[in-house]
Amino acid sequence: MYGQADFDLFEAIYTTRSMRRLKPDPVPDSVLVKVIEAATMGPSGSNRQPWMFIVVTDPETKHFVAERYKKAWEIYFTDKAREVVANEPDSPQGRILRSAKYLAEHIAEVPVMLFACVKKYNDPRRAGQPMTNALFPAIQNLCLAARAYGLGTSITQLHSMSAKEIDARLGVPPEYSNVALIPIGYPKGRWGRPERRPALSVTFWEKWGNRRDSVS
Ligand SMILES: Cc1cc2nc3c(=O)[nH]c(=O)nc-3n(C[C@H](O)[C@H](O)[C@H](O)COP(=O)(O)O)c2cc1C
Numbered sequence: 001m002y003g004q005a006d007f008d009l010f011e012a013i014y015t016t017r018s019m020r021r022l023k024p025d026p027v028p029d030s031v032l033v034k035v036i037e038a039a040t041m042g043p044s045g046s047n048r049q050p051w052m053f054i055v056v057t058d059p060e061t062k063h064f065v066a067e068r069y070k071k072a073w074e075i076y077f078t079d080k081a082r083e084v085v086a087n088e089p090d091s092p093q094g095r096i097l098r099s100a101k102y103l104a105e106h107i108a109e110v111p112v113m114l115f116a117c118v119k120k121y122n123d124p125r126r127a128g129q130p131m132t133n134a135l136f137p138a139i140q141n142l143c144l145a146a147r148a149y150g151l152g153t154s155i156t157q158l159h160s161m162s163a164k165e166i167d168a169r170l171g172v173p174p175e176y177s178n179v180a181l182i183p184i185g186y187p188k189g190r191w192g193r194p195e196r197r198p199a200l201s202v203t204f205w206e207k208w209g210n211r212r213d214s215v216s
Pocket residue numbers: 016017018019020096099100103154155156157158159194195
């Protein structure tokens with residue numbers, strides 16, 4: 001037993017989708033540490049563990065980030081996307097856009113903004129590049145562990161459009177990149193299976209292009 005939450009792995013995997021409508025109720029620090037610990041169980045090249053996480057609950061800091069997140073959303077939310085929301089609100093794309101729009105408009109109200117930062121390489125070949133590949137297994141572990149505690153998450157990156165200002169506010173040093181902003185909180189909506197293409201449609205057997213319609 002590694003945490004208080006005893007949750008079936010496959011139930012977590014099959015119900016961890018972006019939960020962007022979150023209640024403002026606070027999340028205990030002890031639970032946040034548990035989900036961060038789950039993140040740190042992720043693999044990384046040479047076990048460098050190049051991640052650092054910043055937990056933000058201070059309303060003023062959240063407001064500062066939210067203003068910049070919303071500005072980035074206004075750029076991302078193109079006329080074409082607005083048309084999808086207006087004309088096909090219940091299409092798969094329409095649903096994602098409406099949910100993302102909701103988050104952009106309410107992100108200041110989420111109880112926790114978790115920033116996932118990663119170290120940059122310092123060897124001459126890759127100097128300055130963030131070790132981003134090492135961060136995402138950790139982030140997915142974090143989202144699954146949060147799910148086990150009944151907490152909704154979404155992985156976001158729009159804050160990076162204001163990286164300099166946000167990093168200055170949070171004190172992120174130049175040798176780290178602030179890769180993802182993960183809002184965390186108890187969800188308003190219900191858990192559900194993410195919409196995905198079927199496994200067989202994204203699988204080739206032995207060689208690119210060889211598909212199977214079924215397996216035994
Ligand atoms: C690298 C990455 C960046 C993302 N950036 C954002 C973002 O800035 N804002 C947002 O609302 N969702 C963001 N998402 C969430 C995706 O839109 C979402 O995972 C995708 O639409 C699938 O939906 P689901 O998670 O509900 O299954 C991001 C996801 C990933 C993996």
